[in-house]
Amino acid sequence: MKGLFHLMRAEHLKMRHTFQYGLHIGAPVLGSLIFVLYYSMSGWNEVAQISGFVEVIGIALPFAVSLVCAGNVGLEEGNHFQTFLGSSVRKWNAFLAKWLVLLGLCFITVLAAIFLFGAGFHWGLGKAGLSFADYAILAVTLCVGSAPLYLEHLFLNLRFTKSVSLSVGVAQFLLAALFLTGLGDGRWQFFPCAWSSRGVLLILSYLTRKDMAEILAAEVRSSLFLCLLLLAVIYAIIRAWFHFYEGRQCND
Template identity: 40%
Template sequence: MRQLKAEFYKMRHTFLFPLHVIVPVAAGVLFLAWTRISAQLQFSVFVQAVGVVFPVLASVICAGNIELELSGHLQGFLMTTGKRESIFLAKWMSLEILAFLAVMGSVILYGVGNRTILGDMEIPFSIFLKAGVFLWLGSLPLYLEHLFLNLCFSKTVSIAVSIGQLLISALFLTGLGQGKWQYFPCSWSSRGTSLYLAEKFNRRVALGAANTDLRDILTCILLGTVLCVIIFIWFHFYEGREVSE
């Protein structure tokens, strides 16, 4: 808990806190305005857009966080009297807490605006909340991957990978993602949440007659667990890298 508190202190005077406020508010307001103007935009499109850009946002946020450590040549990050993995866990948790607040804030803003401004009472508010949770759960491996990429390589590599993940995430929203999306963590937020909404709204045909069963969920959990274990084992032996880009 002390390390988690220290992570928030480090980020206090950076762009990371304002970014987690500005982006959710801007996304909610923009899509509400678009819905009001076009009268065609649906909540599922909002969820898909957020899920698709999540890899790039995760890359930028992780890069900004790791820059705080690179400014001290990783000495404060690696010098600890306790278990080294706890430092990495605290960093990951601090970013995920901010991500959770940002995602839920954006979804709640859209849900409230959808009811009060647009007068759409058909969607239960619980669906907005559950969709936000699913979006956030899909970000868990993304943040871990981009923390690894920024620590092992550089922010340039991380951003390049995130652009590829964005394209895969967008592509897998079509029928091409059927049977494949669960093996690509970058598509879990967009595709997984879209499938949840498709089940609720009986629109599975829009995603290539997609259906989600227990095996898909177990595959995601197993793959995510293996990914976490591998990266934490790697960090146990991590000795830093050259700080120049």
């Protein structure tokens, strides 16, 4: 466990002078500001406005994850993955450290975006909105939904190149938007790219529609079970693959 923490600290140090911290700081500030300004002129009801904001975050996450993972793995290409693969006795810990650090940054970024939006929505626009506990639940939902995306895009960048990862990220972005329609009903749980956008919509409905609380609670439980089961499968497959990983050519 101590070795894992050292690897996670090393990941932070490697990203210190890259665009990644700037992206994770600037995105929530700019995104929340744009939506608060737009909603100051919009006639939507409060729940629809909150729903629109969190859905956009959910749709954007697949491409954002592909961009962040491409930049992070790109840091390892300079020495042909030698530091990455040789930094720990347990090779998997190097991958796990990357995954946990990027997922942690995602949580901080999404939480900041939602809290900034909530603050602007309540104090700037004078609307009731949700409680800060409910906003935190929405942030956790978005981040948990992005967990398999970081696994997938770290795999794509390590096994192939950043262009493959970015292309898949664009496709997942479009699929996440498409699955917000009726096409995603009953199917979105089997497509990790739609977990954040559809999951946060389901949780928001549960938090705001008390008349359907029991029905929505049952749907939340069944969806959560399927998603966690699929996440465990993805984790196991990528961990088994990484056991035999020895790097790749850095000629992207």
